[in-house]
Amino acid sequence: MRIPLDRQSTLPLYRQIETALRQGILSGGLSPDTRLPATRQLARDLGVNRITVETAYAELEADGLIASRVGSGSYVLPACSPPPRPPDSPACPPWPAWQQAVHARSELAGPPLPAPAPAPQTISFAGGTGDSRLFPADDFRKVMQAVMRRDGAAALEYGDPRGYAPLRGTIARVLASQGLQAHPDNILITAGSQAALALVAQLLLKPGDGILVESPTYSGALDLFRALRLRVVGIPIDERGMQVEALESLLARQQPGLIYTIPNFHNPTGTCLSSQRRRQLMAVADRYGVPILEDDFVGDLRYEGRAQPALKALDPGGRVIYVSTFSKMLMPGLRVGFLAVEGPVYAGLAGLKRASDLATSNLIQRALEAYVTVGRYQAHLRRSCQIYHKRRDAMLRAIRRHLPAGVRCDPPQGGLFVWLRLPASLSAGQLLPLAAEEGVTFDPGGRFFPDGAAGECAASPWGDCLRLNFAVQTPEAIDEGIRRLGQALRRLAART
Amino acid sequence: MRIPLDRQSTLPLYRQIETALRQGILSGGLSPDTRLPATRQLARDLGVNRITVETAYAELEADGLIASRVGSGSYVLPACSPPPRPPDSPACPPWPAWQQAVHARSELAGPPLPAPAPAPQTISFAGGTGDSRLFPADDFRKVMQAVMRRDGAAALEYGDPRGYAPLRGTIARVLASQGLQAHPDNILITAGSQAALALVAQLLLKPGDGILVESPTYSGALDLFRALRLRVVGIPIDERGMQVEALESLLARQQPGLIYTIPNFHNPTGTCLSSQRRRQLMAVADRYGVPILEDDFVGDLRYEGRAQPALKALDPGGRVIYVSTFSKMLMPGLRVGFLAVEGPVYAGLAGLKRASDLATSNLIQRALEAYVTVGRYQAHLRRSCQIYHKRRDAMLRAIRRHLPAGVRCDPPQGGLFVWLRLPASLSAGQLLPLAAEEGVTFDPGGRFFPDGAAGECAASPWGDCLRLNFAVQTPEAIDEGIRRLGQALRRLAART
Numbered sequence: 004m005r006i007p008l009d010r011q012s013t014l015p016l017y018r019q020i021e022t023a024l025r026q027g028i029l030s031g032g033l034s035p036d037t038r039l040p041a042t043r044q045l046a047r048d049l050g051v052n053r054i055t056v057e058t059a060y061a062e063l064e065a066d067g068l069i070a071s072r073v074g075s076g077s078y079v080l081p082a083c084s085p086p087p088r089p090p091d092s093p094a095c096p097p098w099p100a101w102q103q104a105v106h107a108r109s110e111l112a113g114p115p116l117p118a119p120a121p122a123p124q125t126i127s128f129a130g131g132t133g134d135s136r137l138f139p140a141d142d143f144r145k146v147m148q149a150v151m152r153r154d155g156a157a158a159l160e161y162g163d164p165r166g167y168a169p170l171r172g173t174i175a176r177v178l179a180s181q182g183l184q185a186h187p188d189n190i191l192i193t194a195g196s197q198a199a200l201a202l203v204a205q206l207l208l209k210p211g212d213g214i215l216v217e218s219p220t221y222s223g224a225l226d227l228f229r230a231l232r233l234r235v236v237g238i239p240i241d242e243r244g245m246q247v248e249a250l251e252s253l254l255a256r257q258q259p260g261l262i263y264t265i266p267n268f269h270n271p272t273g274t275c276l277s278s279q280r281r282r283q284l285m286a287v288a289d290r291y292g293v294p295i296l297e298d299d300f301v302g303d304l305r306y307e308g309r310a311q312p313a314l315k316a317l318d319p320g321g322r323v324i325y326v327s328t329f330s331k332m333l334m335p336g337l338r339v340g341f342l343a344v345e346g347p348v349y350a351g352l353a354g355l356k357r358a359s360d361l362a363t364s365n366l367i368q369r370a371l372e373a374y375v376t377v378g379r380y381q382a383h384l385r386r387s388c389q390i391y392h393k394r395r396d397a398m399l400r401a402i403r404r405h406l407p408a409g410v411r412c413d414p415p416q417g418g419l420f421v422w423l424r425l426p427a428s429l430s431a432g433q434l435l436p437l438a439a440e441e442g443v444t445f446d447p448g449g450r451f452f453p454d455g456a457a458g459e460c461a462a463s464p465w466g467d468c469l470r471l472n473f474a475v476q477t478p479e480a481i482d483e484g485i486r487r488l489g490q491a492l493r494r495l496a497a498r499t
Numbered sequence: 500m501r502i503p504l505d506r507q508s509t510l511p512l513y514r515q516i517e518t519a520l521r522q523g524i525l526s527g528g529l530s531p532d533t534r535l536p537a538t539r540q541l542a543r544d545l546g547v548n549r550i551t552v553e554t555a556y557a558e559l560e561a562d563g564l565i566a567s568r569v570g571s572g573s574y575v576l577p578a579c580s581p582p583p584r585p586p587d588s589p590a591c592p593p594w595p596a597w598q599q600a601v602h603a604r605s606e607l608a609g610p611p612l613p614a615p616a617p618a619p620q621t622i623s624f625a626g627g628t629g630d631s632r633l634f635p636a637d638d639f640r641k642v643m644q645a646v647m648r649r650d651g652a653a654a655l656e657y658g659d660p661r662g663y664a665p666l667r668g669t670i671a672r673v674l675a676s677q678g679l680q681a682h683p684d685n686i687l688i689t690a691g692s693q694a695a696l697a698l699v700a701q702l703l704l705k706p707g708d709g710i711l712v713e714s715p716t717y718s719g720a721l722d723l724f725r726a727l728r729l730r731v732v733g734i735p736i737d738e739r740g741m742q743v744e745a746l747e748s749l750l751a752r753q754q755p756g757l758i759y760t761i762p763n764f765h766n767p768t769g770t771c772l773s774s775q776r777r778r779q780l781m782a783v784a785d786r787y788g789v790p791i792l793e794d795d796f797v798g799d800l801r802y803e804g805r806a807q808p809a810l811k812a813l814d815p816g817g818r819v820i821y822v823s824t825f826s827k828m829l830m831p832g833l834r835v836g837f838l839a840v841e842g843p844v845y846a847g848l849a850g851l852k853r854a855s856d857l858a859t860s861n862l863i864q865r866a867l868e869a870y871v872t873v874g875r876y877q878a879h880l881r882r883s884c885q886i887y888h889k890r891r892d893a894m895l896r897a898i899r900r901h902l903p904a905g906v907r908c909d910p911p912q913g914g915l916f917v918w919l920r921l922p923a924s925l926s927a928g929q930l931l932p933l934a935a936e937e938g939v940t941f942d943p944g945g946r947f948f949p950d951g952a953a954g955e956c957a958a959s960p961w962g963d964c965l966r967l968n969f970a971v972q973t974p975e976a977i978d979e980g981i982r983r984l985g986q987a988l989r990r991l992a993a994r995t
Contacts (some may be wrong), residue, residue, distance in 0.1 A: 005678040005798070007808030009778075023678060023812075030682065032675025037873060050805035098817045098842045100788050101756075105702065106843035135652045143655075144647040151640040156631040159639075159830035179528025182501040182519060186526065194690050198856040206601065209728075210705055223857065230854040232705075260597075282505075292596050302501070309546035312503030316519075321594045334655035336861035346594045347602030358726040360694040361719065364860055365832035377533060 004040050008049060016051050020059035028068050028079055035081040039069060110229045126484035128445045128471040131223075131270060133301075133419060137387060138334050147370045154369055162365035164357035166192025166341070170372040174341055180377050181303055183316050183325070185343040191353055194363050196300060196328035196340030198356075200224055203296050203324050203342065204231055204261065206355050213259035217245050219451030219468070221270040221298065224263060234259075237453040242413050244269060244276030247283045254291040262288055262295045266314055267302040268418025271451045271470040275311055275416060285317050294348075295323045302327065303384055305417035306392035321346030329371065337367050391419070397478035398471065401485035407492055419474040422448075424467075428499050429492070431469040437494050441487040446470040500536050504545060512547050516555035524564050524575050531577040535565060606725040622980035624941045624967040627719070627766065629797075629915060633883060634830050643866040650865055658861035660853035662688025662837065666868035670837055676873050677799055679812050679821070681839040687849055690859050692796060692824035692836030694852075696720055699792050699820050699838065700727055700757065702851050709755035713741050715947030715964070717766040717794065720759060730755075733949040738909050740765060740772030743779045750787040758784055758791045762810055763798040764914025767947045767966040771807055771912060781813050790844075795823045799880055801913035802888040817842030825867065833863050887915070893974035894967065897981035903988055915970040918944075920963070924995050925988070927965040933990050937983040942966040 006023040008016055027033035039045075042060060046053040060077055063069045071077045098106075151158060165171070171187040178185050193199040208214060210232035216224065218237025228235050236257045239246045245264060253259075264284070266276035276284070288295050297314045315325035321344065328340035342352065398421055399414050409426030425431060431447035438444060448468030473481060502519040504512055523529035535541075538556060542549040556573055559565045567573045594602075647654060661667070667683035674681050689695040704710060706728035712720065714733025724731050732753045735742045741760060749755075760780070762772035772780070784791050793810045811821035817840065824836035838848065894917055895910050905922035921927060927943035934940060944964030969977060 004676065005806040005808050005812065007678070007812045010774075026680055027675045027678075030675075030680050032671050032680050034672055037672070037676065048806040096815045099785065099790070101703070101790050102817050102842040102844050105847045108847070132657070135655055138652060138655060140647070140652050140655060144644065147647065148640065148644055151636070151643065156634060156636050159634060159636060159832035160631055161628070161832060175528050176530055176533070179523045180500065180533065182503070182523075184522055184526050184528050194856040194859075201855045207597070223854070227854040230851050278506075289595065294595070294597050310501040310544040312501050316501065316503045319592050321598050336655035336657060338856065338858065338860045346598040348598050351601045351604070355726050358719070358723040359697045360690040360834065362834065363690070364834045364863055367860055367863065
C-alpha cells in the first residue's frame with residue numbers, strides 16, 4: 004500500500020497514515036471486510052517505525068472503523084452510513100483552468116451515458132443492433148471454452164496488431180461469399196466498426212477538415228466526427244440513397260477530405276443506393292480525388308429485391324475503405340469489426356491502430372475465428388433474414404393498421420430500420436414522452452442529422468422523422484408497440 | 500452474393516458473373532469446397548435469368564474451377580497453384596493521390612507489424628509485459644465459462660460506455676488497497692491502457708501541440724504521440740526519475756499542453772521518481788496549469804525500498820489523470836485498462852471513448868470482474884513480486900558475472916526492466932544482430948527517445964543503452980542469456 008507521507012509536515016506520520024486510511028474507509032474504497040496490510044509490512048513499505056503504524060491502526064479501531072482479529076490481522080468494519088461521493092465536495096480546490104476549458108467545448112456536449120433503461124413493460128424500437136436473443140450464446144460459450152483449452156496462455160498475449168491472421172482469412176472468405184474480393188493482408192481487425200471509422204477519420208483528416216455524410220446518417224458516426232472536431236457536410240438522401248447528382252457541386256464548394264456513406268440499408272432511412280448512383284459516386288469521387296469510407300453494417304441482410312454490389316466491389320484499387328462488423332449480425336458485446344483497403348493507406352491505418360490500442364482482444368478474436376465459418380455465417384444470415392423479414396412485414400402491417408394516415412414510410416428492402424415521417428405539424432421530440440407514457444419508445448430523427456437539431460429534420464422535405472428498429476421485437480410485440488405509438492400520435496395531434 | 504453487374508456494358512451478364520467468380524476462386528477468397536449459391540438463388544439476388552447463372556457456372560466447370568455434385572449444388576475445386584496476391588498487381592490503376600500523401604507522412608513510418616518471432620533457441624529479453632506463463636489461465640477459463648452461463652446474451656450486448664459498473668467498483672477497491680482513492684464514477688474502462696493514453700492525448704491536445712515526456716520513455720507512447728502529430732518534448736531523467744528541476748524552464752519555453760510521466764519503475768529505465776520530486780512536479784504543473792498524465796503500469800510491483808505514493812494520491816482534485824492496466828500484471832490479451840480522474844474532463848473522456856469505440860468488450864469485462872477480487876489481486880501481486888524479485892537478482896548477478904566492466908546499470912527496485920548502458924564506443928544497434936547470432940535478443944535503447952535516433956541515446960550522459968526485460972525468463976535462462984550477450988559484446992568490442 005502506497006500512502007502519501009509528507010516528512011516535512013508538522014502532522015505526525017501516524018496521523019497521516021490514519022487520515023489516509025480513514026478517507027479510504029469512509030469513501031467506500033476500502034470496503035467492509037477488506038484486510039489491511041500487516042503492521043510490519045506497511046511499516047516496511049512506507050519506511051516508518053512499526054509503532055507508527057500500530058498507533059494509526061489503534062486510532063482507527065478506537066473510532067470503530069476497523070477491528071483486529073487475533074492471528075489474522077485488521078479488517079475494515081461495515082460503515083454506519085452509505086459512503087459519500089468524495090470528489091465534488093466543497094472542500095476541494097476549484098478545477099484547474101484546463102478542466103474548465105474541456106467543459107466548455109461544445110463538440111463534447113453529447114451525453115456520454117447510455118440512455119436510461121425504459122420501464123419494464125415498454126416496447127422498445129430504439130437502438131441499432133439486431134436481436135441478441137437470436138444469437139446462439141450457448142454454442143459460442145462452448146467454442147470459447149474449447150479455444151481457451153486449446154490455446155492456453157497464447158490466447159492471452161497481445162497478438163498481431165493487424166488482427167489474428169486466421170480470423171483475417173475467415174473474414175476474407177466471408178467477404179468472398181458476398182462477392183467481395185479482399186486479401187487477408189488488406190484486412191485490419193478493429194474494436195468494432197466504430198473504431199474502424201475512428202481510425203480512418205483520424206488518419207485522413209485533421210480538426211477543421213470537412214467530411215461529407217448522408218443527411219441523415221448514423222448518429223454514432225456524427226458523434227465521432229464532432230468529437231474529432233471535423234466539419235460535417237450533409238448531402239441529402241432520397242428513396243434511391245444519397246443524391247449523387249448534388250455531389251459534384253458539394254465537393255467543389257466544400258472540399259471535404261472524405262466521403263462517409265452507408266449504401267446498403269442505410270441507417271436510419273433503410274434505403275439502398277441505386278446501381279447507377281453507385282457508379283456515379285465512384286466516378287465523381289475519383290475525379291475529385293476524395294476517398295470513400297463505405298460502412299456496410301448490415302449489407303447482406305436483404306429480404307427482397309435485387310442485390311447491389313458493395314462500392315468496394317466496384318473499386319479499381321485503393322479508392323474505397325470498406326468497413327463492416329460482426330456486431331450487428333452476431334454479438335455487439337464482442338466488439339470486433341474490420342476494414343478492408345488496398346494501397347499505402349493500409350499500413351498507415353495499421354500503424355495508427357497499433358498506436359491507439361496495440362491490438363484487439365486476442366482471446367475474443369480466436370473464439371470468433373473458431374466460431375465463424377462461411378457455412379455457419381451463411382446459415383445465421385439466412386435465419387436472421389427469415390426472422391427479420393417477418394418482423395419488417397409485421398411492422399409495415401401494423402403501421403398501416405394503427406397509425407394515422409398522414410404518417411408515411413418507404414418500406415425498406417432489408418436491414419433493421421423503418422424510417423417514419425410525421426405530418427408536418429407534429430414533432431418527434433414532443434411525441435417521445437407521450438409514447439413513453441403509452442409504453443413504447445423509439446429514436447427521434449433529429450440526432451441523425453448533421454446539425455443535430457430536430458429543426459433540420461422538420462425542415463427536410465420529409466417532415467419530422469423517427470427511426471423504428473423492427474429487428475428487436477417479435478411480430479406480436481411490434482403490433483402492440485405500433486398500436487401504442489398510434490395512441491401517442493393521436494394524443495399529440497389533439498394537442499396541436 | 501452481391502456481384503457487381505454493369506447492365507450498360509457490352510460484356511454479357513453471364514460473362515460478368517463468371518469473371519467475378521473466377522477472380523474470387525483464383526484469389527483464394529472463394530476457397531476449395533466453398534459451396535456457391537444455388538443458381539436460382541443467385542439469379543434472384545442479381546435480378547437475372549436463371550439460364551444466365553447456369554451458363555456462367557458451366558464455363559467455370561469447363562475450366563475445372565468448380566464441380567457440381569448431384570442434389571447438393573456447385574463447389575469450388577482446389578486450385579493447382581497457390582493464389583496470387585491480387586491488389587498490387589501491375590494491372591491495377593495507380594493509387595490515388597490521397598494514398599500517396601498518406602504514404603509520405605513521416606509520423607506513420609514506424610513498423611506496423613510485430614517484430615518477427617526470434618529463432619526457437621533464442622532467449623528474449625525484449626517486450627514490455629510480465630510472464631504470461633504465471634497467469635492462472637485455467638482458473639480464468641473456468642470463470643469465463645461461469646460468467647457466460649450466468650449472463651448469457653446480456654454479456655454480449657454493448658453495455659455501459661464507461662465500463663461495466665461492478666468492474667469499476669472492483670478497480671476502485673483495488674486502487675484503495677494501494678492507497679489511492681477513486682470513486683467508481685470517476686473510473687473509465689478502456690481497451691488497454693494504450694487506449695486510455697490515446698483518449699487523453701486526443702481530448703486535450705491537437706496536432707502541433709506539445710507534450711512533455713521523460714527522455715527516454717515508453718516507446719508505445721512515443722508512437723502514439725507521433726501518430727497524433729504532437730510535438731514531443733523530452734525532459735531528462737536520472738536515477739531519481741524525471742529531472743523536475745528542469746521542468747519549469749521547459750514549461751515556460753515549450754508550453755506543452757500535457758505532461759506524460761511514468762513515476763514508478765519507469766519504462767525503460769526502471770527508476771522511481773523521488774518523493775520530493777513528486778511534490779515539486781505537482782506544484783510546478785499546477786502553477787503552469789498543465790495536466791499530468793500518470794502512467795502507473797506496474798506501480799505495485801516493488802521488490803525492495805520504500806513505497807512512493809502515486810501522483811494521483813497527492814492530487815488535491817482534477818490535476819492528475821491516472822492510467823493503469825491489468826495487462827502487465829495479468830494478461831495482455833484481455834485488453835482492459837482504465838483511467839481515473841475527477842472533474843469535467845471525465846465526461847469529455849467518456850464521450851470521446853464512446854465516439855471512438857462505443858464500449859470495451861462487455862464479455863471480457865464481466866469475466867475480469869468475476870475473476871479479480873482485492874484478495875486475489877493481492878495474492879497474484881505477492882506471487883509475481885516473489886518470482887520477479889528472484890529474476891531481477893539473477894539478472895543483476897549475471898550482468899556482474901558475464902558482462903564486460905564498462906557496462907553499467909542502476910539496479911531497479913521493482914518493475915520489469917533493467918536499463919543497460921554500454922561503453923561510449925559501442926552501439927546497441929550494432930550489438931543486436933551479433934546478439935541474435937549468439938541466441939539472445941533485447942530492445943535497443945534508441946526507440947525510447949523522443950527523437951527516435953540512437954544518436955540521442957549515444958549522446959546522452961549514459962552512452963548507448965538497451966532495455967532488458969528480466970520478468971519473462973527463468974533465472975537459469977537469464978544467466979545463459981546474459982552470458983550470450985557478453986559474448987556478443989566482446990565480439991562487438993573486438994571489431995570496434
